[in-house]
Amino acid sequence: MSDLLRVEDLVVRFPAPGGRTVHAVSGVSFAVERGETLAIVGESGSGKSTTARAVLRLIEPTTGRITFDGVEVGAQRGKALRRLRLRMQMVFQDPYSSLDPQFTVGRSVAEPLVVHRLGRDRAEARRRVDELLDLVGLDPAIASRYPRTLSGGQRQRVAIARAVALNPDLIICDEPVSALDVSIQAQILNLLMDLQARLGLSYVVITHDLAVVSEISDRVIVMYLGHIVESGPRAQVLGSPLHPYTAALLAAAQPPDPGGAASRSDRVVMRGDPASPLDPPSGCVFRTRCPRAADVCTNPPPAFSDGDGHTAWCFFPMSQDAPGDVAGRGA
Amino acid sequence: MSGSDPVLTVEGLSVAFTAGGSRTRPVEEVSFAVGRGDRFGIVGESGSGKSLTLLAIAGLVDHPGHVAADTLRLEDADLLSISRSRRRAVLGTRMSMILQDPLASLSPVWSVGEQIAETLRRHTRMPRSAAREETIELLAQVGIPDPRRRADSFPHQLSGGMRQRVAIAIAMSCAPIVLLADEPTTALDVSIQAQILDLLVEVCESRGMALVMVTHDLAALSRAAVGVGVMYAGRIVESGSLDRIRTAPAHPYTQALLLSAPHLAPARARSRLHTIPGAPPSPDKRPAGCPFHPRCPYVMDVCRTVRPPLVPIGDGVSAACHLVPAVFAGGGS
Numbered sequence: 001m002s003d004l005l006r007v008e009d010l011v012v013r014f015p016a017p018g019g020r021t022v023h024a025v026s027g028v029s030f031a032v033e034r035g036e037t038l039a040i041v042g043e044s045g046s047g048k049s050t051t052a053r054a055v056l057r058l059i060e061p062t063t064g065r066i067t068f069d070g071v072e073v074g075a076q077r078g079k080a081l082r083r084l085r086l087r088m089q090m091v092f093q094d095p096y097s098s099l100d101p102q103f104t105v106g107r108s109v110a111e112p113l114v115v116h117r118l119g120r121d122r123a124e125a126r127r128r129v130d131e132l133l134d135l136v137g138l139d140p141a142i143a144s145r146y147p148r149t150l151s152g153g154q155r156q157r158v159a160i161a162r163a164v165a166l167n168p169d170l171i172i173c174d175e176p177v178s179a180l181d182v183s184i185q186a187q188i189l190n191l192l193m194d195l196q197a198r199l200g201l202s203y204v205v206i207t208h209d210l211a212v213v214s215e216i217s218d219r220v221i222v223m224y225l226g227h228i229v230e231s232g233p234r235a236q237v238l239g240s241p242l243h244p245y246t247a248a249l250l251a252a253a254q255p256p257d258p259g260g261a262a263s264r265s266d267r268v269v270m271r272g273d274p275a276s277p278l279d280p281p282s283g284c285v286f287r288t289r290c291p292r293a294a295d296v297c298t299n300p301p302p303a304f305s306d307g308d309g310h311t312a313w314c315f316f317p318m319s320q321d322a323p324g325d326v327a328g329r330g331a
Numbered sequence: 332m333s334g335s336d337p338v339l340t341v342e343g344l345s346v347a348f349t350a351g352g353s354r355t356r357p358v359e360e361v362s363f364a365v366g367r368g369d370r371f372g373i374v375g376e377s378g379s380g381k382s383l384t385l386l387a388i389a390g391l392v393d394h395p396g397h398v399a400a401d402t403l404r405l406e407d408a409d410l411l412s413i414s415r416s417r418r419r420a421v422l423g424t425r426m427s428m429i430l431q432d433p434l435a436s437l438s439p440v441w442s443v444g445e446q447i448a449e450t451l452r453r454h455t456r457m458p459r460s461a462a463r464e465e466t467i468e469l470l471a472q473v474g475i476p477d478p479r480r481r482a483d484s485f486p487h488q489l490s491g492g493m494r495q496r497v498a499i500a501i502a503m504s505c506a507p508i509v510l511l512a513d514e515p516t517t518a519l520d521v522s523i524q525a526q527i528l529d530l531l532v533e534v535c536e537s538r539g540m541a542l543v544m545v546t547h548d549l550a551a552l553s554r555a556a557v558g559v560g561v562m563y564a565g566r567i568v569e570s571g572s573l574d575r576i577r578t579a580p581a582h583p584y585t586q587a588l589l590l591s592a593p594h595l596a597p598a599r600a601r602s603r604l605h606t607i608p609g610a611p612p613s614p615d616k617r618p619a620g621c622p623f624h625p626r627c628p629y630v631m632d633v634c635r636t637v638r639p640p641l642v643p644i645g646d647g648v649s650a651a652c653h654l655v656p657a658v659f660a661g662g663g664s
Contacts, residue, residue, distance in 0.1 A: 043520035151610045152377075177593075181376035181611065182547065186591040186604035193603065208521055211550075211593035215604060238597035252525035253550060254595060270522045272476070273490045 003031040003067075004169055004202050005055065010064035012050050016278055023277050024050040026226040028064075032170065037196065037203040039217035039234070041210065041249070045277050047226040048206045052172045055204070056088055057081065069169065086116060089163035093175035095155035099147040105158050106143030109133065112165045132161040135198075136191060153184035157191065164195060172204045177212060189216050210253045214238055219309075222246045225277060225285040232310030242304060242312035242319060245270075245286045284314065292316040337364035338541050339388070339426075339509050343401035346380070346387050350395060357614040358383050359565040362641070365509070365558070370535055370542040372556030372573065374549065376611050380565040381545045385511050388543070389428050390418045406508065423454045427502040431514040433494035437486040443497045444470075444482025447504055454505045469500040474530060492523035496530065503534055510535065512544040516551050528554040549592055553577065561585050564612055564622035567641060571648030581650040581658075584623045621653065629654050 012025040025047040032038045042048040054061045057073055066073040068084060076084055092098040099108050109129045112118075118128075130140040136157040147155055156176065163171050176192065177185040193216060195201060207213060213220055213234065220237040222230040222245065230243040241247045248270045270289045275281050281288050287297040294315070301313040304320075346358040358380040365371045375381040387398045390410065403410045405426055410418065422428070430436045438446060447469060448462040457465065463482075470478035473496040486494055495515060502510055512531065516524035532555055535542045546552050552559060553573060560570040561582065569582040580586045590605040609626045612618060618625055624634040633653050641651040650656075 043522060153610055182549065182592050183376060183588060183607040184610060185593060186606045189593065190603050190606060193601070209593065210521075211595045214595045214597055215593045216601065218601070234601075235597045238595065249521055250595070252522045270526075273492055273523070274520075 002033055004034045004069055005032040005204075006065075006067040007031070007051070007055065008065040008067075010051065010054055010066065011062045012047070012054055012059065013062045020278050023226050023280050025054065025061075026280070028223070028226075028228055030221055030228070030231065032202050032204060034169070034202055035196070035200050036218045037205060037216055039205045039207060039213040039220045040223060041207060041213055041220060042223035043208055043249075043274065045225060045274055046223040047277075048223050049174055051223070052090070052174060052204060052206055056085065056090060056172065082116075086166045087169045089166065089168040089171045091156075091159050091163050091171060091173045091176050094179050095152065095159045096147070096179075098159050099155060099162075101147055103146075104143060105133070105145055105147065105150070108147070108158060109143070109161050109165060112162060116166060118166065128165070132165055133158075135164065135195070136161045137187075151184075152180050153187055156180060156188050160188075160191065160195070164199065164201075167199070168201070170202045170204065172206070174206045175208070176205065178207065178209065185212070192216060210238065210249060222249070225274060225280050227285050227313070229286060229314070230312040233308055236306070236308060236310040240306075240319070242306065242310065242317040243286075243314050244290050244292050244316070244318060246312070247318050248289075248291075337366050338406055339543065340364045340402050340404045341384075341388060341400065342403075343399075344384065344387060344403060345399050346383050346392055347397045347399070348395055349397070353615070355614045357565055358387065361560075361562075361565075361567055363560050363567065363570060365541045365543060367508070368535060368539045368541060369558060370532065370544070370556050371558045371560065372552040373543065373545045373560045373562055373567075374547065374552050375545075375562035376547060378564075378611055378613055379562040380614070381547075381562045382513050384562070385428070385513050385543065385545050389422055389426065389511055390415075391428075420454070423450065424505040425507050426509045426511065427505070427507045428511040428513070429495070429498045429502050429515050431517050433491070433498040434486060436498060437494060439486055442483050442485055443489070447482075447497070447501050450501050450504045465504075466500075469504055470497070472534070473497070473500045473503070474526075475500075490523075491519050492526060495519065495523075495527050499527075499530060499534065503538070503540075506538065507540060509541045509543065512542060514546055514548075515544065517546070517548065524551060525554065531555055549589070561588070564617050565614065566622065566651065567649075568623065568652070569648065569650045570641070571646065575646055575648055581644055581648060581655045582623075582652050583627045583629055583654070587626075587628075621651070 008029050010025055010028045014022040014024060016022050028051055040048045053059045055066055071084060106129050109132055110125050113125050113128060129143055133140045133142060138157050177188050180188060205217060217234045220234050221228050224245050230237060230246045241250055272289055275288050283298040284301040287293040296315050301315055303311050303313055304317045305311040306319060342362045344361040345356055347354055347356045361384050373381045386392050392398050400411060405421060408421060444466050447466040451457050451462045451465055467478045467482055470482060475481050475496055516527050519527060528551055531542060544555055556573050559573045559576055560567040563584050569576060569585045576585060580589055587607040591607050607626055620636045621634045621639050624630045631653060639651045639653045641649050642656060643649045644656055
């Protein structure tokens, strides 16, 4: 088993007012290999961030099993859990809110070393901070400055320096470039890829942005309303999507190409808004917005695979013919 | 950039702020014109001055901001010289605006129907019952299902996409000639973004309304706009047709921006992205000469001292770069 992280049948539900239940994550399974980047794609309410938080045990899963390097995360307590968490770090979307405004950059980066008692003495901690800042492409002189005096890109570099300070095996990046200017996004994505090559890191990148997925991931999971609807290698999922939801996301992300070869018949347009996680549809959760939905979609969708570990859970995957009678579609 | 007479003309628009004895000019000498039904996008990064440009056109820059322009005209109305109250009337009826976050621009205590009807009655003196019917018609036009019932909903009861549809309905209510949109889809999910952009295009086409949309998002831009102005450090550095600029960008900044943006290219192997070194300058620290020169791979001596003017380089494209006219004059294309 060379998987660094394995998530099996994860379910997360939250109580909601009125005795109702938010079905945030419903039976999600996936694995992350050493040194690979897994992208989790989804819109708001898809459960992608909840999944990440459950992996770090920032929230308790309702049911399911999460194994990190062979150790079951849910069974760890106290010191053992802290030791495990050293090896899993997180980078957030907004470095404004993830860095303490009252700490200098140097103190922010040194904090994890101090908390986990990894710096022997002050001088050693300072050396390590300089080393980390240099590693993320910042001038170590920046250590004495405060976050508000830095640009968004510099702040995200500081957040990344903090995350790699403890030599983790896995970094979960939650929308790592969404808050950054276009010309800065490429710099940060390159930095993440460079660090991966140098330090052998694994990443779980959570994002809504398919272009970012295309640039940095090895494998992709597409989530909708708490379920994985499609998973597989990047080139297959983005290049020949099987699930109508993935196809619709791709169509929405790509502008209509004036002289392009993209075939119009493949364009899937989503109707309406996502259903509520308080009251997810029965069967396929996407069926209320799916142009290919038929009556059968009220049942749990079957797995359809075209090989290479590329799978979608759908009655009418894109490589197959759509249900013949368009007028007969359900929902 | 339009063949027909422009409905909105902006020439030499600048916005200055004076605070504590220091003066900054976040927007400098911006010029463009849009004709009836044109869809013009202004794209730029944070601090480029794109949103402030839009606010200045709408007359929403308040003290201590100072707006100056050679021309700022909506059809025959000179927006620089009209009174504040006249300007308010213009902003309600002939020009309207939608913002990034409709939750912030809608009132939480009124139903959406009341808010649309209020706009109609304020600007057209329509009787209450007629305003109600017109409201329902507008909600239907912006794709709100079951508009008669939805008119009684409050903003917090609607999804982000529905709220933005309501904001568009309010903006359309008095049949403006020009619709200003500031990052109208940035707060929305990808699938909803596409719906809202398509709706904007549809209402502009069906009503002959011109759209001026500000965005940082190149995908959103390509979905909604036909013409584009690329802003950098307070200035338009390149403008022209979007198709042309997307396929053959002339200004080094536009070239670098298009190259460095993450691309959806599943067939290509994972590789490093092209980057622009450094970061955009803040408005109070803009470099002399061409503001892009510290990050430009083609920088020449003249770029450090002389600000390049925005000049036509053929094919309806204008660019502000010392190098570009020479290249295009020599190369043709």
